[in-house]
Amino acid sequence: MPYVNIKITDDGVTQAEKKALIQGTTKLLQEVLNKDPQSTFVVIDEVDTDNWGIGYETVTEIRKG
Amino acid sequence: MPYVNIKITDDGVTQAEKKALIQGTTKLLQEVLNKDPQSTFVVIDEVDTDNWGIGYETVTEIRKG
Amino acid sequence: MPYVNIKITDDGVTQAEKKALIQGTTKLLQEVLNKDPQSTFVVIDEVDTDNWGIGYETVTEIRKG
Amino acid sequence: MPYVNIKITDDGVTQAEKKALIQGTTKLLQEVLNKDPQSTFVVIDEVDTDNWGIGYETVTEIRKG
Amino acid sequence: MPYVNIKITDDGVTQAEKKALIQGTTKLLQEVLNKDPQSTFVVIDEVDTDNWGIGYETVTEIRKG
Amino acid sequence: MPYVNIKITDDGVTQAEKKALIQGTTKLLQEVLNKDPQSTFVVIDEVDTDNWGIGYETVTEIRKG
Incomplete structure (x- = not known):
């Protein structure tokens, strides 16, 4: 029954990329801890x-360089 | 001073339903642990x-069946 | 597939009280949003x-009055 | 390597205010615990x-008075 | 700059298993979204x-069967 | 009614340091957004x-360096 929350910046992440994150995380928990995929929740924010913010700046500013 | 975070899928939950979740959670904490409603926060995401994702699929896919 | 996180202070909450929180929250989500209890996770911290802290003080201080 | 999550209501918080929250939090962690700003993450929701909800009401209702 | 929080039950997870979760998650974010491992945080609770709780029961009860 | 969650590593943080984090955060929210300290919660994990984990390593390993 793991619950995983992935926070990433909102940069046009595609449905396929989201699915890859969900599948990869679920597989990892199955392989490492033998967790049942049917009771593994992955939520992407x-x-x-x-x-x-990182290092006194917003990511918006960091990306502008 | 409880803090409760409820994560649900974004399926057109109404204002009335949100209020029912907030009231029900606040009442539960008052009844079970005698917590003061005035310092009970409920945040719905x-x-x-x-x-x-659940079981290697997104909820979007699961609902499509 | 709701996920609920309840944060409360560590005041000797009993197993029975924890179970009451879990059951009450699960029932609330079933009644209000018709969510399946089998895929409702409740995690108590x-x-x-x-x-x-609240109002510049720790709860430890507030309780000492 | 601190991670700070600030949840506030969605009231037209400006970029400048968000930056002030990020800078203030990062500085606080540097001053109090000597944490490296380059590995301090601040995420505002x-x-x-x-x-x-607070005290059985939504903030929407509380503000209407 | 992803932040990942993995919540699992407290079942004697070893240091090696924790490291495997951290490495697998970091690699996944690098592969799928090209995120820099040096700014990927993984926190295990x-x-x-x-x-x-799941389905009106605590995991303690579910395990007892 | 802000809610702030500060996650830091478990390095013998003192009561005085925790109080400094709580007070600094509460003051920041009061100054920047005019939030009432009496309804500002700060929770330190x-x-x-x-x-x-950061950069494929646990903080335990990074500190051994």
Whole structure:
């Protein structure tokens, strides 16, 4: 019964990429800890780059360089 | 001072349903643990069905059957 | 497929009280949004009163009055 | 390597205010715990006032008075 | 700059298993979204089986069968 | 009604340091967004260094360097 929350910046992540994250995480938990995929939840949060900060700057600013 | 976070899929949940979740959770914490409703926070996150995975599939795919 | 996280202070909450929180939350989501209890996760975090702050004070201090 | 998540209501918070929250939090962790700003993440979640409840009411209702 | 939080039950997960979860998640984000491993945080929370509920029961009860 | 969650590694953070984090965060939200300290919650999670990964390594390993 794992629950995994993945927070990434909102950069036009595609449906295929989201599915790859969900499948990869579910497989990892099955391989490492033998967790049942049917009770593994993966939730992806896409965060606006104005709302994510590192090193005193927003990601919006970091990307502008 | 409880803090409750409810994550559900983004399926057109109405204002009335959100209020029912907030009231039911607050009442539960008051009844079970005698917590003061005035310092009980309930935050509801509505998650896109593309961003929620169970059993190697997104909820979008599961619903399509 | 809801996921609910309940954060409360670590005050000797009993197994019976935890079960009451889990059952009440699961029932609420079934009644309000028709969510399947078998795919409703409830996770309770018990937080040390030194680690929870409100109004510039820790809960430890607030309780001492 | 701290991770800080700030949840606030979605009330037209400006880019400048978000930056002030990010800078203030990062500076606080540097001053109090000597944490490296380059590995301090701050993520701001803006929550709809319909989705935040206190004292049996949504923030939407509380603001209407 | 992804942040990943993995919640699992507290079942004597070993250091090697934790490292495998961290490495697998970091690699997945590098492969799928080209994220820099140096700014990928993975945080594992181990939750007491009394504090995790599914289908009206705690995991403690489910395991007892 | 902000809710702030600060995740840091479990390195013997003192009560005074925790209080400084709570007070600094609460003051920041008051100054930047005019939030009422009485409804500002700050919750600090201390995470085992085995359970926090960056750049394919646990913090335990990084510190051994």
